[in-house]
Amino acid sequence: xxxxxxxxxxxxxxxxxxxxxxxxxxxxxxxxxxxxxxxxxxxxxxxxxxxxxxxxxxxxxxxxxxxxxxxxxxxxxxxxxxxxxxxxxxxxxxxxxxxxxxxxxxxxxxxxxxxxxxxxxxxxxxxxxxxxxxxxxxxxxxxxxxxxxxxxxxxxxxxxxxxxxxxxxxxxxxxxxxxxxxxxxxxxxxxxxxxxxxxxxxxxxxxxxxxxxxxxxxxxxxxxxxxxxxxxxxxxxxxxxxxxxxxxxxxxxxxxxxxxxxxxxxxxxxxxxxxxxxxxxxxxxxxxxxxxxxxxxxxxxxxxxxxxxxxxxxxxxxxxxxxxxxxxxxxxxxxxxxxxxxxxxxxxxxxxxxxxxxxxxxxxxxxxxxxxxxxxxxxxxxxxxxxxxxxxxxxxxxxxxxxxxxxxxxxxxxxxxxxxxxxxxxxxxxxxxxxxxxxxxxxxxxxxxxxxxxxx
Numbered sequence: 001x002x003x004x005x006x007x008x009x010x011x012x013x014x015x016x017x018x019x020x021x022x023x024x025x026x027x028x029x030x031x032x033x034x035x036x037x038x039x040x041x042x043x044x045x046x047x048x049x050x051x052x053x054x055x056x057x058x059x060x061x062x063x064x065x066x067x068x069x070x071x072x073x074x075x076x077x078x079x080x081x082x083x084x085x086x087x088x089x090x091x092x093x094x095x096x097x098x099x100x101x102x103x104x105x106x107x108x109x110x111x112x113x114x115x116x117x118x119x120x121x122x123x124x125x126x127x128x129x130x131x132x133x134x135x136x137x138x139x140x141x142x143x144x145x146x147x148x149x150x151x152x153x154x155x156x157x158x159x160x161x162x163x164x165x166x167x168x169x170x171x172x173x174x175x176x177x178x179x180x181x182x183x184x185x186x187x188x189x190x191x192x193x194x195x196x197x198x199x200x201x202x203x204x205x206x207x208x209x210x211x212x213x214x215x216x217x218x219x220x221x222x223x224x225x226x227x228x229x230x231x232x233x234x235x236x237x238x239x240x241x242x243x244x245x246x247x248x249x250x251x252x253x254x255x256x257x258x259x260x261x262x263x264x265x266x267x268x269x270x271x272x273x274x275x276x277x278x279x280x281x282x283x284x285x286x287x288x289x290x291x292x293x294x295x296x297x298x299x300x301x302x303x304x305x306x307x308x309x310x311x312x313x314x315x316x317x318x319x320x321x322x323x324x325x326x327x328x329x330x331x332x333x334x335x336x337x338x339x340x341x342x343x344x345x346x347x348x349x350x351x352x353x354x355x356x357x358x359x360x361x362x363x364x365x366x367x368x369x370x371x372x373x374x375x376x377x378x379x380x381x382x383x384x385x386x387x388x389x390x391x392x393x394x395x396x397x398x399x400x401x402x403x404x405x406x407x408x409x410x411x412x413x414x415x416x417x418x419x420x421x422x423x424x425x426x427x428x429x430x431x432x433x434x435x436x437x438x439x440x441x442x443x444x445x446x447x448x449x450x451x452x453x454x455x456x
Contacts (some may be wrong), residue, residue: 018060025067030136032068034149036061040427041153045199048176061426062125069128088440090386091134093379098127100375101336104368110335115346119336119367122424126433133437140445143402143438150431151220154213155236161198161206161243169194172344195248201426205247208413208422214240215259216409222272223401252418253301253342257284259412262384266391266404316358316419323355323366333369360417361426380414383407386439394446402442406435 023097025032039061101123105116137143169177177183177194187194187203195203202282217237221230244252260280266275287301326334334352337343340363357363365373387407413432416422423432 022063022067025064026070029132030142031135032064033129033132036064036068037062037149037427037430038147038153040430041157042199042336043426044201050173051362062121065125065128065132068132088386090436090440092378093375093382094127094130094436097372097375097379098123100368104332104336104372107332107335108340109330109333110347111350112337112346114124115337115342116335118346119342126429129430130433130437133434134440137434137437137441140399140442142245146434146438147402151213151217151233151236154209157198157200157206158210158213158239158243161196161210161246162239162295164196164198165243165246189248196243196246198243198341204249204251204420205425205428207244207247207252208416208420209428210240210244210413211249211252211255211257211416212245212409212428214244214262214423215256215412216405218260219263219405219408220401221275224397236251238346240247248453249420250301251416251418251422255412255416255422259417262411263408266388266407319358320362322377323362326351327365327370331369331371333365333367333372336367337365339366359419360421363421366441383410383436383439390439390443394443396446399442399446403439406439410435 021035025035030377043058043061101120105120107116110116133146137146142333164173167240177187187197187275197203197206200206200209214237217233217240221231221237223233225233241256244256257280260276264273264277264280286296334350335347337345338347338350338352339357340353343350347353352366355366357366361373364376368375384407387403387410391400391403391407395401408434413422413428422428
């Protein structure tokens with residue numbers, strides 16, 4: 001392979017790898033589904049190791065999603081299954097928001113057709129993945145497997161983040177950091193060490209992922225499971241919390257108590273919850289007031305609970321106030337891919353491209369206006385309402401635990417989205433949207449004679 005021409009190399013890879021994988025993904029949708037999740041976790045690490053353009057890996061993920069969706073519909077036609085796609089509020093809100101993005105494609109404020117098409121492509125990939133998850137999650141066993149798989153691969157990512165802290169970065173990772181002065185400026189800490197990012201694209205993505213995973217693992221350890229499973233969940237929570245701290249992401253530090261707080265509100269009637277609440281209060285108080293001043297990790301965690309002293313938050317507030325008149329005059333926003341990296345790539349020189357969004361909600365408002373923000377918040381509200389409703393409606397303790405855990409993890413992501421991109425970035429989006437599908441399907445595996453219909 002090394003001695004071959006690049007075009008011949010690609011042809012050999014297509015014949016020996018891509019075609020068999022695509023064929024098997026069509027015949028086995030579940031295989032394609034989990035392969036996409038793995039690639040989303042490892043794509044940045046593969047790019048740093050091989051110096052490969054990440055757009056190649058991104059294209060592979062997109063093609064896999066399309067192939068898996070094609071396999072889904074082929075199997076659906078052969079087996080004549082038509083009960084996996086249900087009319088529920090989550091699906092309706094999700095489809096409504098996707099339709100709104102299609103309308104936004106024709107927003108005259110966006111000057112780049114290619115940029116709008118690229119944004120819309122990502123929205124369709126998320127929709128495809130949601131539909132694939134709805135089809136795959138046809139039993140409680142399938143949802144259990146997905147949770148085990150997600151926590152397992154996240155645990156490996158957390159362990160590698162701890163390795164970067166305890167042992168150090170690999171040579172190819174240091175080469176990648178020093179290849180761009182901007183990366184050095186963003187990742188370096190006052191003690192001249194670097195924030196940790198594991199396999200993922202950057203410390204912020206890694207930190208927010210570990211925050212939501214730690215919330216879920218910690219809450220699973222309180223569930224109706226065996227001692228072995230509770231111990232495993234506790235270990236995953238510990239490693240996730242440590243690696244989150246090493247990422248140096250302030251948003252992640254606030255996500256953990258937010259997610260746990262929702263769980264406390266949902267299960268306040270339990271004695272274990274009161275113990276969890278007391279432990280959370282003592283932990284936050286200990287971090288803020290313990291006489292430890294030389295530890296860089298603890299100092300950075302403390303700064304998350306004092307946002308007014310953080311200069312970056314002040315800059316974000318200034319940018320938000322600067323944008324408010326624009327939002328009032330443009331209820332449908334400036335168009336797709338007009339902010340951040342997409343704005344600088346596709347809409348250079350525009351007003352929105354000159355202001356970094358630094359927030360998922362702000363980016364949505366800048367691109368799709370306050371109408372798009374309302375639709376997004378409506379979807380989030382329905383997701384939480386759905387979770388809480390069925391938490392109190394189902395009878396199976398395991399299913400009830402999954403509703404509380406998933407709701408808490410998603411709420412942590414929703415809170416983190418205020419100052420970071422915690423939902424639309426890989427790999428978060430490839431477990432956020434399957435979680436929506438899990439919420440829709442979980443209650444159908446409860447005792448049929450005691451189920452309550454959500455739309456009644």
